[in-house]
Each structure stands twice: as C-alpha cells, then as structure tokens.
Amino acid sequence: MRLVRYVLARIGFYVLVAVVGSFFALPLLWLFTAPFHPQATLSVQLPAQPTLANFAAVFRNTFAVRALLQNSVIQAGGAMVATTLVASLAAYALARVRLPGRDVLVYVLILFSSVVTGTAAMVPIFLLIYNLGLIDSHLGVIMVFTGGLLPTAIFIMRDFVAGLPRSLEESAMVAGAGSWQILRQIVLPQVRPGMMVVAVWAFVNVWGGFLIPFILLRSPDKMPASAATYSFYTEAGTPVITLIAAYALLYVIPALALYLFVNWRYGFKFFGGIKS
Amino acid sequence: MVRRDQVALLSGRMGLAFLSPALIFIILFLLFPFLWVVVISFTDRTLLGASAVSPEFVGLKNYLALFNPERWMRRGEFGYSLYLTLIFVASCVAGQMGLGITLSLLFFHREGVLKEVMYTLVTLAWILPEAAMAFTWSAFFDRDAGTLNTILGWFGLGPYDWLLDYPLLSIIIFNIWRGTAFSMLLMSAALGSIRPSYIETAMVAGASPWQRFRDIMFPLVRPQFLTGIVLITLWTFNVFSPFLLTQGGPAFQTEIVAIHTYRVAFRFYEFGRGSAIAVVVMLVNLLLASVYLLSQRRQGVRFR
Numbered sequence: 307m308r309l310v311r312y313v314l315a316r317i318g319f320y321v322l323v324a325v326v327g328s329f330f331a332l333p334l335l336w337l338f339t340a341p342f343h344p345q346a347t348l349s350v351q352l353p354a355q356p357t358l359a360n361f362a363a364v365f366r367n368t369f370a371v372r373a374l375l376q377n378s379v380i381q382a383g384g385a386m387v388a389t390t391l392v393a394s395l396a397a398y399a400l401a402r403v404r405l406p407g408r409d410v411l412v413y414v415l416i417l418f419s420s421v422v423t424g425t426a427a428m429v430p431i432f433l434l435i436y437n438l439g440l441i442d443s444h445l446g447v448i449m450v451f452t453g454g455l456l457p458t459a460i461f462i463m464r465d466f467v468a469g470l471p472r473s474l475e476e477s478a479m480v481a482g483a484g485s486w487q488i489l490r491q492i493v494l495p496q497v498r499p500g501m502m503v504v505a506v507w508a509f510v511n512v513w514g515g516f517l518i519p520f521i522l523l524r525s526p527d528k529m530p531a532s533a534a535t536y537s538f539y540t541e542a543g544t545p546v547i548t549l550i551a552a553y554a555l556l557y558v559i560p561a562l563a564l565y566l567f568v569n570w571r572y573g574f575k576f577f578g579g580i581k582s
Numbered sequence: 583m584v585r586r587d588q589v590a591l592l593s594g595r596m597g598l599a600f601l602s603p604a605l606i607f608i609i610l611f612l613l614f615p616f617l618w619v620v621v622i623s624f625t626d627r628t629l630l631g632a633s634a635v636s637p638e639f640v641g642l643k644n645y646l647a648l649f650n651p652e653r654w655m656r657r658g659e660f661g662y663s664l665y666l667t668l669i670f671v672a673s674c675v676a677g678q679m680g681l682g683i684t685l686s687l688l689f690f691h692r693e694g695v696l697k698e699v700m701y702t703l704v705t706l707a708w709i710l711p712e713a714a715m716a717f718t719w720s721a722f723f724d725r726d727a728g729t730l731n732t733i734l735g736w737f738g739l740g741p742y743d744w745l746l747d748y749p750l751l752s753i754i755i756f757n758i759w760r761g762t763a764f765s766m767l768l769m770s771a772a773l774g775s776i777r778p779s780y781i782e783t784a785m786v787a788g789a790s791p792w793q794r795f796r797d798i799m800f801p802l803v804r805p806q807f808l809t810g811i812v813l814i815t816l817w818t819f820n821v822f823s824p825f826l827l828t829q830g831g832p833a834f835q836t837e838i839v840a841i842h843t844y845r846v847a848f849r850f851y852e853f854g855r856g857s858a859i860a861v862v863v864m865l866v867n868l869l870l871a872s873v874y875l876l877s878q879r880r881q882g883v884r885f886r
Contacts, residue, residue, distance in 0.1 A: 396601050
C-alpha cells in the first residue's frame with residue numbers, strides 16, 4: 307500500500323513537471339530551430355541540413371545590423387555605464403554619510419519608480435525629452451532609462467557597500483591617504499562585484515526595453531534591436547520568417563549569455579525581489 | 583577619544599557631491615514627470631498646432647470625457663480598457679502565483695539537474711527581451727503552423743486562431759509565462775526559510791502533504807505570498823508587452839490600460855487626455871504601493 311502510494315506520487319510528480327516544463331520550453335523551441343532552417347515557417351521543424359544562410363542574410367540588411375550592433379549597443383551600453391557609476395557613487399555616499407531616514411528613502415524611491423512607470427509616465431517623459439531637444443537621440447533614451455533604473459540600482463549596490471568593513475578605509479585614512487586614493491585603491495576593488503551585477507542587470511534591462519525607444523525615437527537609423535524586431539514582423543508587409551527568426555536569435559543571445567555568466571559567477575540571486 | 587562611528591569617511595560636502603547625480607536623475611525623470619502629468623491632464627495639449635505651443639486650461643474636461651457614462655464602456659474607450667485590465671490582472675496574478683507556488687513546492691528540498699533546468703527555463707522566460715519573446719509566441723500561437731495547435735491536434739482539438747478568436751486569453755497566457763519566475767523565486771526563498779523541524783514534526787505526527795502545506799507551510803509564508811500578490815498586481819497593471827503580440831486588437835479586445843494610454847497619447851497625440859488616463863493609472867499604482875508599504879510595516883519588516 308505504501309509502495310503503491312509512493313509510486314503514484316512519483317508518477318504524479320513527473321507528469322506535473324513534464325506539463326509545466328513543456329509550457330515553459332515549447333514556446334522557446336521555435337526560436338532555436340527556425341533560424342537554422344533554410345525554409346523556416348512558423349512551425350518547429352528540425353532542419354535536415356542546418357544552415358547559417360539566414361544569418362548571412364541578416365548581416366546583408368544594413369538596417370538590421372545597425373540596430374543590433376550599433377544602436378542597441380550604444381543605448382544599452384550608455385545606460386549601463388551611467389546607471390552603474392551614478393548608483394555606485396550614491397550607494398557609497400548613503401552608506402558612509404549620516405543621513406536620517408536614508409533606509410526608508412531608498413525603499414520609497416524603489417516603490418516610486420514602480421508607480422511612475424513607462425506606461426504612466428510616457429506623456430510627460432516624451433514632452434520632457436521633446437522640450438530638451440533630445441527626441442530621436444541616443445542620449446534621450448539613455449537618460450530616461452538611467453532615471454528609471456537608478457532607484458533599484460542603488461538598492462542593489464547598497465547590499466554590496468553595506469558589507470564593506472569601515473576599518474580598511476579608516477586605516478588608509480590614518481596612513482594619510484586622500485579621499486580619491488581611498489576610493490580608487492580601497493573601495494573600488496571591493497565593490498567591483500556589485501558594480502558588475504548592477505551593470506549586467508542594467509544592460510539586460512535596456513537591451514530588452516521596447517516602449518521607451520519606441521516612443522522617443524523616430525528615424526529608422528536610431529532604432530535599437532527591440533524596435534527593429536517589432537517593425538520586421540509588423541510593418542514589413544509579408545514578413546520574411548527566416549530573416550526574423552535569425553535576427554531574433556541574434557538579439558536574444560547577449561541577454562542569454564549574460565544571464566548564464568551571472569548565474570555561473572555569482573549565482574542568480576534575488577535582489578530585494580525587485581525587477582523593473 | 584573619538585567614537586569610532588563618528589569618524590566621517592566622507593565629508594558632508596563630498597557625500598552630497600556623490601549623491602547629486604542620482605538626485606538630479608531621479609528628480610528629472612521620476613519626480614518631475616509625476617507632477618507634470620497632473621498639470622498636463624488639465625490642459626488641451628497636443629503635439630502640433632496652437633495647443634502645442636500654448637495649451638489652454640480646460641479644467642476637468644479630460645476627466646469628464648474619460649468617465650462619460652454614455653461612452654466610457656464602449657469598445658476602445660477608457661472604461662472598457664479598465665474592464666479588460668481587471669480581467670487581465672486578476673487572471674495573471676492567479677496564474678503566476680499558482681504556477682509559482684506549484685513550482686516551488688514541486689522542487690521543495692530537492693536539488694538536481696531537473697530543478698536547475700526548470701528554474702533556468704522559467705527565469706529565461708522572464709529576462710529575455712520582450713520583442714523577441716512576443717514574436718516567438720506569435721509563432722507558437724499561429725493558426726496553421728504554430729506549435730500549440732500542432733500539439734492540440736494530436737488530441738483531436740483545434741486548430742484555433744488564438745490571437746484572433748481568443749486574444750485576451752492569449753495575452754494572459756503569454757504574460758503568465760513571462761512573469762511566473764518572480765513568484766517562483768519569491769516563494770522558493772520563502773519556503774526555504776522554514777525550519778525543517780516544523781515540517782518533520784508534522785510528518786511524524788502523520789500529517790498528509792496537503793495538511794502540511796495548509797497548516798504549517800502556507801501560514802508561515804503568508805506574508806511573502808501577500809507581498810507577491812500586491813507587487814505582481816502593480817507590475818501587471820502597468821505592463822505594455824501584450825502590445826507586441828496584438829497591438830491592442832483585434833477590435834480593441836486586448837486594449838488594456840497601458841495600450842489604451844499609448845493609443846490616445848501617441849496615435850492621436852491627445853496629450854491632455856492621455857495624461858488624464860496616466861493620472862488615474864498612477865493613482866491606482868500609488869494605492870497598490872501604499873498597500874504594499876503598509877503590509878511590510880505591519881509585518882515589522884525593517885526598511886533595509
């Protein structure tokens with residue numbers, strides 16, 4: 307009786323795992339077969355003779371290449387650098403300066419960035435960027451993303467800065483090191499893992515972001531890969547499926563690689579349960 | 583003697599200098615839009631023409647138009663999009679929390695390749711770029727070639743034209759797929775923090791798995807469960823990615839509030855009316871955020 311129940315429980319477990327697993331795996335399957343199929347359709351077919359011709363076709367499309375290798379890199383890279391630097395400075399200052407209520411402040415800011423989201427703030431953000439003369443510019447996109455990501459970035463950084471022993475900085479100060487020296491030689495090496503995490507997190511967020519560039523950019527030669535992918539399958543008349551599939555895979559790879567890297571290096575931790 | 587924590591490692595001025603770039607960004611791109619959108623919502627501002635240069639104050643006109651009882655529940659109007667959003671959010675929250683708890687219970691106190699693979703899959707669905715994921719899902723949903731109909735065909739079902747005939751259900755399924763990682767990670771962490779002895783005691787006492795969950799585990803993770811519900815509600819209420827799958831159509835059947843705002847503001851360039859919608863959205867957001875803050879406070883969580 308006990309054995310029967312045990313076997314039944316195991317079977318139930320595997321059936322449930324298979325069903326839930328299929329739900330998460332099957333939609334992704336197509337993305338990994340179609341790009342290698344010479345005549346890909348919207349169905350999942352294992353190509354008899356896998357080909358890289360679809361990728362070659364992508365690289366002959368200047369709009370696609372510019373969006374992926376230039377515009378997305380500039381926008382995600384720019385926002386990554388800005389977010390990481392600004393958040394690190396702020397997090398360090400918050401950890402080392404006496405400021406009443408600073409913990410509540412960061413907390414409320416994070417929540418506030420969930421209240422003023424892209425959706426709710428798209429009109430004022432658009433008008434602000436419009437009045438600054440930054441519509442259709444990389445800088446406008448970078449700044450808006452940085453503003454939105456900062457509260458959470460500061461929160462993540464604080465976890466790393468809070469773990470730093472003050473004693474090292476104190477002894478350096480006693481030894482007569484200047485503020486910049488302390489920062490560069492003592493603090494920076496210790497918070498580097500935190501900066502890496504924030505940088506990867508910011509990059510992946512902007513790399514995948516669609517709404518902000520979609521609203522703020524006009525000309526096709528500034529579009530990042532997210533907007534390019536979208537325009538490929540909505541505006542191009544009859545979409546060339548082979549091309550879009552290959553492009554979508556190329557576009558996904560950096561995010562996938564960074565996730566695997568972070569997972570391997572630091573473990574995919576769960577920073578305060580916040581993801582914007 | 584100087585007390586240790588009185589040694590300032592950063593002078594006040596340096597500290598301010600370090601903080602100011604972050605403050606400028608946050609004031610400019612979070613606080614200012616938050617206030618400005620309220621101002622715009624009382625004007626007839628548009629993108630071009632006279633009302634772009636010198637918009638006029640129109641009082642509550644935009645709000646009255648939104649809640650005009652004669653029109654507001656028609657397709658493509660604000661009330662209808664609120665109604666769709668209600669269904670969308672409620673279904674997504676239920677689906678994501680349900681799946682998240684199921685996953686975290688399935689792999690509770692279990693390690694191994696199966697768990698790694700599953701958690702990686704679910705997490706990837708969450709973090710991979712939405713534009714690419716929406717396109718793979720439109721392939722998955724395709725009437726003639728899509729994987730979903732192929733599989734249903736094995737059981738003699740379908741084919742269905744998912745995005746045309748069941749558009750709201752389609753974006754709900756898509757969004758559950760994309761968002762389950764959060765509740766899964768949250769609930770796994772919560773369940774992982776339960777002392778093993780509690781569960782062992784219950785097992786010794788002969789409690790069935792369901793009893794163990796209902797009487798021991800769930801009450802212990804209820805705070806995180808409620809936190810998850812509030813946060814997922816807040817995020818789902820603002821999610822724009824279904825736009826990539828359906829553009830709000832067909833015939834406004836998937837025009838949730840986020841997409842409605844976009845259409846009013848950026849297809850018709852009615853910034854005044856778009857802002858009025860945004861203000862309503864932000865009020866709902868604020869309400870949800872306050873519920874979250876209050877619940878955290880009641881749990882006695884120190885604001886870290």
